[in-house]
Amino acid sequence: MKKRLISSYDEVNDTFVGKIDGEIGFCVDFDISDGVFLGINKNNCPNSVYICNASSVLNVSKQTLENSNVKIKINCNSICLYFTMFIENLCICSLRCKNIFDIPLVDFEMDSNF
Template identity: 75%
Template sequence: MMKKRLISSYDEINDTFVGKIDGENGFCSDFDISDGIFLAINKNNHPNSIYVNNASSVFNVPKKTLENSNVKINIKCNTMCIYFSMFIEDKRICSFRCRNIFDIPILNFEIDSNY
């Protein structure tokens, strides 16, 4: 598993969550991996950011929860499926599996604000 440092921010007014990997700039491809959760992949086929519009609705949590900066995201991908889990204060707020219709290569990342 590859570990990277996450920089997250939440805009309460626009209800937008953004998680970016520290030191990464730009993206090569952007995929809607679940209803409103967008995963950006860089030129090396590694995840470099997560964007969620209407985040409190998508994650079904209060906006106050999303203001917490203790965030960890796990992204695993094989040729068949993408597995995504997000934790705030070690509480799972989102976990799903979707088909890998995007041809994202095999990867296993933990993106953590405390790394």
């Protein structure tokens, strides 16, 4: 499944925010890795991403984070959640964590160019 991503980067506060177009709010926010938060909707599906201290957490320049060509892939099974983030088709972040969040089986992509 593919959804349209709306993303923004605040250079002053060094925060990256991305959300699925048309989604309003979230029910819960999970810290899936140091500084990477995943918002979950009422159906337990991911609908937003928040990264504080983004340039440090992702180990990229602030200039890179200002690019609007962002793609986020989220795959989840009963054991693990996989989070991958691309900017200009370059993989800048790839995380795996235990699925302790009751997220159902999902395989989708949030793409700013969708």
